[in-house]
Each structure stands twice: as structure tokens, then as C-alpha cells.
Amino acid sequence: MADAPEIPEAIEGLQVRHRKEQRDLVSRITQKKKQASKKTRKGVNDECERLEQELKERQARELAVFRGEDPDEAPALEEDEDTAAVEVVVVVGQVNGVAKAVENLTIGPAKNEEHTPERNGPGKKQNRAKARLARRAAEYDALVAQAKEEAANMPDLREQERTRMEQHFGKYGVVVKEIRADGHCLYAAVADQMETRGLGLKPRIQVKTQEEAKLPDYKRVRYAAADLIESSPDDFAGFMEEPLEVYLQKIRETGEWGGHVELMALAKSYGVEINILHSDGRVDKIEPGDDVKGQGAKEIWLGYYRHSHGLGEHYNSLRKVS
Known part of the structure; x- marks a missing residue:
């Protein structure tokens, strides 16, 4: 050979x-x-x-x-x-x-x-x-x-997830408002909830003065989350894998996805209870803090999706049925 x-x-x-x-x-x-x-x-x-x-x-x-x-x-x-x-x-x-x-x-x-x-x-x-x-x-x-x-x-996971989510909407009296999947979805969904429920986007705690009128709504929500974390860094340091300044810059100035840390900050900043509905029917509740809890805090609703969008995890706004 x-x-x-x-x-x-x-x-x-x-x-x-x-x-x-x-x-x-x-x-x-x-x-x-x-x-x-x-x-x-x-x-x-x-x-x-x-x-x-x-x-x-x-x-x-x-x-x-x-x-x-x-x-x-x-x-x-x-x-x-x-x-x-x-x-x-x-x-x-x-x-x-x-x-x-x-x-x-x-x-x-x-x-x-x-x-x-x-x-x-x-x-x-x-x-x-x-x-x-x-x-x-x-x-x-x-x-x-x-x-x-x-x-x-193969099973269509996207279609299955959407179908299961829709089955839970009636129980909570909500309908979905699709949010663009662009990295800002969590903040845009919170902005939609605050505006459609008449709560406004001015946070209870604001560290920096911004020209809010010139910022898009999702950006104003990003600043609200960053301001709250900046005002109480010790409450969030355990969740960070990078310096505080870098973390805050990513929230304010980039398209970095938001997650549980940012939701906790927003609940406290706006004084609202954030309810997150999953396709299996589970609802995660993020409380606004002891100074607001039990005083008739307002609720907002988000839908959490894992398979429905190309970028991965995604949040939609769940509006109350009129």
C-alpha cells in the first residue's frame, strides 16, 4: 500500500x-x-x-x-x-x-x-x-x-411556551404586550407597565439628575435601576462579579440584559411589587422593601420567556385587561 x-x-x-x-x-x-x-x-x-x-x-x-x-x-x-x-x-x-x-x-x-x-x-x-x-x-x-x-x-418549544403562557393570562386578568427583543426588554417592559398603569417613571430615589425628557422610556428605567444600586451598594455587592462602577456603566450606557438584581432595584426605586409570570404558571414576586410593603404598594406584571426569542431570555409586559 x-x-x-x-x-x-x-x-x-x-x-x-x-x-x-x-x-x-x-x-x-x-x-x-x-x-x-x-x-x-x-x-x-x-x-x-x-x-x-x-x-x-x-x-x-x-x-x-x-x-x-x-x-x-x-x-x-x-x-x-x-x-x-x-x-x-x-x-x-x-x-x-x-x-x-x-x-x-x-x-x-x-x-x-x-x-x-x-x-x-x-x-x-x-x-x-x-x-x-x-x-x-x-x-x-x-x-x-x-x-x-x-x-x-421536533417539538416547537417556542409555540408550546406561548400557548402555556396564554393559558395563565385569564387567571390574572392580563394580556401580553410584545416588547422588542433587543437587550432592553426588561427595562422597556417595566416602562410600559409603569406608564399604562398611570404610575409614571419618576423614581422615589434618584441619585443623579438627568434630562429625563430627552431620554427614551427604557433608558429612564435603566437610570432608575442604576441610581438605586449606586445609593445602596452594600445591598447588591454580593451579586456582582465586577467593580461597581463597571456594573453601573453597563446598566446606564449599554444594551446589557437586565435580571433579578435590576428587578430588585426597580421594585424598591419605584415602590412597586413586580410579579413575573412563568410559562409553568409560577409567579415570582419581588417586593418593594419594608418601607413600602404593607402600605398598598402598586403591582406591575411581566411575562418571562425562555424559548420565544432568538436572543434568549426575554420579558414582555402583561397589561391589565380593561
């Missing part, structure tokens, strides 16, 4: 980049399908197929250019038999948000396959290489088709 020829460093680098591009595309496709609804699923599937085909064709052209061939005549997925094998991870579905995959599908020369020297003219070697590539390309396409079929049959 003849030893396989060494892979030139330039080819190896090209193959490393191709593998990374294939893995990145799998991640993009997985994310797109997670976000797709029943109405948009067909369009998303078509787009994913187009992205896969474009990647195949572009990588084939790059290989052709490297070999000095005409890139316009290069078939997708075709490689010289002496180049490194391309390792592809094909996503075949998701269960509770965790991807299952068929790993290490090889497109290129098999490890134990003998490198057959050219014996009968230049055409013979090329035909054998094309036959092997065609066979492996067919195996790849079959696995992709299987992945798409299994993904289509």
Missing part, C-alpha cells in the same frame, strides 16, 4: 477554514430553525438550503482556484483526492434546546483507503476520484435530508 502524500500547508489551512465555515453554518441554521414559527418554517427551510448550496459552491470554487482550474467549472463538494478529508458536523435535531449531531462525516479520502497511483493515463485517476467524491456527497446529502426531517418533527 502506497503512503498517502503529504498535504501542503496551504491546502491544510484552506481545509481548516472550510471546516470552520461548515460548523458556523450549522450553528446559523440551527438558530434560524429554533426561531422559526409554523408560518415561517417553509421559508426558513428554503433559506437554509440556499445557504448550504452557496457554501458548497463557494468552497468548491476556492479549491479549484487553488489547483489552478477554472472555478466556474468546479462541481460543489469536489476535492482533489490528495487533499485532507473535510470533517462535517450535521445537526439532526434538538431536544429541549440541546442539539444532537452526527459527527465526523468525512468528505474526501478515507483513512484506510489505498492511494492508487496513476496507471492507465490521466483520465483513470480523475474518474476514480470523482466517483468517490460523488458517493460521499450522496451520503452527505442523505444525512442532511435526515437531519431536516428529524428537525421538522
Whole structure:
């Protein structure tokens, strides 16, 4: 058995980049399908197929250019038999948000396959290489088709979560107000609640004087949270993994997501009880503090979502039914 020829460093680098591009595309496709609804699923599937085909064709052209061939005549997925094998991870579905995959599908020369020297003219070697590539390309396409079929049959976690949330709305007399998923959703949802319930956005405790009229509502809520934390740093220091100044700057000036710490600060700053409804029916209550608790504190309601938006965790405003 003849030893396989060494892979030139330039080819190896090209193959490393191709593998990374294939893995990145799998991640993009997985994310797109997670976000797709029943109405948009067909369009998303078509787009994913187009992205896969474009990647195949572009990588084939790059290989052709490297070999000095005409890139316009290069078939997708075709490689010289002496180049490194391309390792592809094909996503075949998701269960509770965790991807299952068929790993290490090889497109290129098999490890134990003998490198057959050219014996009968230049055409013979090329035909054998094309036959092997065609066979492996067919195996790849079959696995992709299987992945798409299994993904289509997986439970739609987004739709299930929305359905379960809606089942609880009547119990609490609320309807959902969709908030844009842009990193400011917690603050925008609180702003919507305060305004629609006639409570206003002026906090009880305000450390810094801001030109509030010029700030968007979600920004005013961000400043209210930061001001409260700044006024009582010892109450929140145990929740921080970075210096106070850095933490406050992220709240005031960036699109950093808000969480439980910011909700505690806002409950105290505005003197309201914040109720957070989950899809399983659980309601987390965040109290405004001892100086307000028991004095008829106003309530606001937020809906917490884990699967319904591409960025991850998300808050919507739950308005009281008129």
C-alpha cells in the first residue's frame, strides 16, 4: 500500500477554514430553525438550503482556484483526492434546546483507503476520484435530508411556551404586550407597565439628575435601576462579579440584559411589587422593601420567556385587561 502524500500547508489551512465555515453554518441554521414559527418554517427551510448550496459552491470554487482550474467549472463538494478529508458536523435535531449531531462525516479520502497511483493515463485517476467524491456527497446529502426531517418533527418549544403562557393570562386578568427583543426588554417592559398603569417613571430615589425628557422610556428605567444600586451598594455587592462602577456603566450606557438584581432595584426605586409570570404558571414576586410593603404598594406584571426569542431570555409586559 502506497503512503498517502503529504498535504501542503496551504491546502491544510484552506481545509481548516472550510471546516470552520461548515460548523458556523450549522450553528446559523440551527438558530434560524429554533426561531422559526409554523408560518415561517417553509421559508426558513428554503433559506437554509440556499445557504448550504452557496457554501458548497463557494468552497468548491476556492479549491479549484487553488489547483489552478477554472472555478466556474468546479462541481460543489469536489476535492482533489490528495487533499485532507473535510470533517462535517450535521445537526439532526434538538431536544429541549440541546442539539444532537452526527459527527465526523468525512468528505474526501478515507483513512484506510489505498492511494492508487496513476496507471492507465490521466483520465483513470480523475474518474476514480470523482466517483468517490460523488458517493460521499450522496451520503452527505442523505444525512442532511435526515437531519431536516428529524428537525421538522421536533417539538416547537417556542409555540408550546406561548400557548402555556396564554393559558395563565385569564387567571390574572392580563394580556401580553410584545416588547422588542433587543437587550432592553426588561427595562422597556417595566416602562410600559409603569406608564399604562398611570404610575409614571419618576423614581422615589434618584441619585443623579438627568434630562429625563430627552431620554427614551427604557433608558429612564435603566437610570432608575442604576441610581438605586449606586445609593445602596452594600445591598447588591454580593451579586456582582465586577467593580461597581463597571456594573453601573453597563446598566446606564449599554444594551446589557437586565435580571433579578435590576428587578430588585426597580421594585424598591419605584415602590412597586413586580410579579413575573412563568410559562409553568409560577409567579415570582419581588417586593418593594419594608418601607413600602404593607402600605398598598402598586403591582406591575411581566411575562418571562425562555424559548420565544432568538436572543434568549426575554420579558414582555402583561397589561391589565380593561
